[in-house]
Amino acid sequence: MIGFGGGIKALLVAALLLSPAALAVEDFYLSEGGPSIFVSSLRSTVETGRVGSVFVEIENRGEVTGLIEKRTPQTEEEKMLALMEGEMEMGASEAVGIEGRLLSRDERVKVLSRPQLAGSLSEGESLKAPMEFSVRAEKSAISGIYPMVLEVSYERLEDVQVTGNPLYPEIRFQRAKATQTISLEVPVMTGPKLEVADAKGSISPGRSSDLEVVIANNGDVTARQVRAKIVVYPPFSSVDDEVALGEIEPGKRARAKFPIEVDRSADPGERAIIFQLAYISGEGGEERREDLAALVEVKAPTGLRALLIIPIVAVALTLLYLGGARKGVRLPRIRRKRRW
Numbered sequence: 001m002i003g004f005g006g007g008i009k010a011l012l013v014a015a016l017l018l019s020p021a022a023l024a025v026e027d028f029y030l031s032e033g034g035p036s037i038f039v040s041s042l043r044s045t046v047e048t049g050r051v052g053s054v055f056v057e058i059e060n061r062g063e064v065t066g067l068i069e070k071r072t073p074q075t076e077e078e079k080m081l082a083l084m085e086g087e088m089e090m091g092a093s094e095a096v097g098i099e100g101r102l103l104s105r106d107e108r109v110k111v112l113s114r115p116q117l118a119g120s121l122s123e124g125e126s127l128k129a130p131m132e133f134s135v136r137a138e139k140s141a142i143s144g145i146y147p148m149v150l151e152v153s154y155e156r157l158e159d160v161q162v163t164g165n166p167l168y169p170e171i172r173f174q175r176a177k178a179t180q181t182i183s184l185e186v187p188v189m190t191g192p193k194l195e196v197a198d199a200k201g202s203i204s205p206g207r208s209s210d211l212e213v214v215i216a217n218n219g220d221v222t223a224r225q226v227r228a229k230i231v232v233y234p235p236f237s238s239v240d241d242e243v244a245l246g247e248i249e250p251g252k253r254a255r256a257k258f259p260i261e262v263d264r265s266a267d268p269g270e271r272a273i274i275f276q277l278a279y280i281s282g283e284g285g286e287e288r289r290e291d292l293a294a295l296v297e298v299k300a301p302t303g304l305r306a307l308l309i310i311p312i313v314a315v316a317l318t319l320l321y322l323g324g325a326r327k328g329v330r331l332p333r334i335r336r337k338r339r340w
Contacts, residue, residue, distance in 0.1 A: 035095035036062035047191035193219030206264035235266035
């Protein structure tokens with residue numbers, strides 16, 4: 001049975017064994033080196049005036065470069081303990097419980113996500129999936145590169161102590177918190193900017209024809225799976241079909257044709273037609289929908305069609321003239337010279 005004084009003494013010994021000072025005196029080795037986190041890849045879907053994502057992939061390029069001998073083993077048992085301790089010290093390059101926090105250095109770009117957990121990485125390992133941060137760029141933000149900071153915190157193995165019987169050793173691990181700050185350059189894009197570059201066709205009253213529309217991407221991100229649909233109002237009519245335009249890269253154009261008819265009573269002049277566009281912004285972006293308007297000219301009929309569509313006023317005047325001649329309207333007489 002241990003008395004009160006002996007119990008206090010045992011607690012003090014245990015406290016010394018668990019303290020860093022005790023570890024520094026009694027263990028055999030101290031490792032050199034440790035974890036080192038690097039950003040291996042960065043991808044951004046952030047566009048001005050919208051909420052997007054920043055994807056960050058990290059890897060552990062740390063290593064243990066060597067062991068510093070703190071105490072030389074004296075007995076065979078200590079040599080066995082030292083050998084086990086040295087092997088465990090070589091694992092000090094692992095980063096445990098990684099947490100990543102993204103910070104913006106520009107007020108126009110704000111990080112909405114909380115810190116992301118990324119697990120643990122041993123030497124040479126990379127994340128299986130990137131950390132994703134939600135970021136909003138204000139409308140005042142122009143396209144360009146914006147400075148950000150990735151704060152990475154984790155625990156690292158600082159020291160190992162192996163004591164007792166080599167067959168049943170007592171192993172104690174001392175860990176320490178570590179933080180790395182990594183500067184990032186995050187691109188913010190304008191995004192796809194689809195516009196009607198041209199809309200033309202031989203359109204006239206009472207006639208069916210094809211309206212050719214040219215859609216241009218004046219932005220800096222590819223518009224994928226673009227689909228166009230025409231929306232018409234009187235005096236126009238059209239089949240309610242959708243045309244697939246595929247991908248439109250920045251600076252490129254795509255053409256679509258829509259069958260369209262114009263009512264016979266339509267007056268010549270410019271008319272507005274609406275085109276509904278659906279597309280996906282970049283890789284893995286969300287589907288968007290936009291309505292674009294274009295002016296289309298309705299031309300006056302020409303040639304035979306112009307002859308067939310005679311103005312009502314002209315017809316009425318002709319009928320009045322013919323009717324008046326039948327009622328004895330006097331025509332000018334031709335005066336002839338008298339013969340002598």
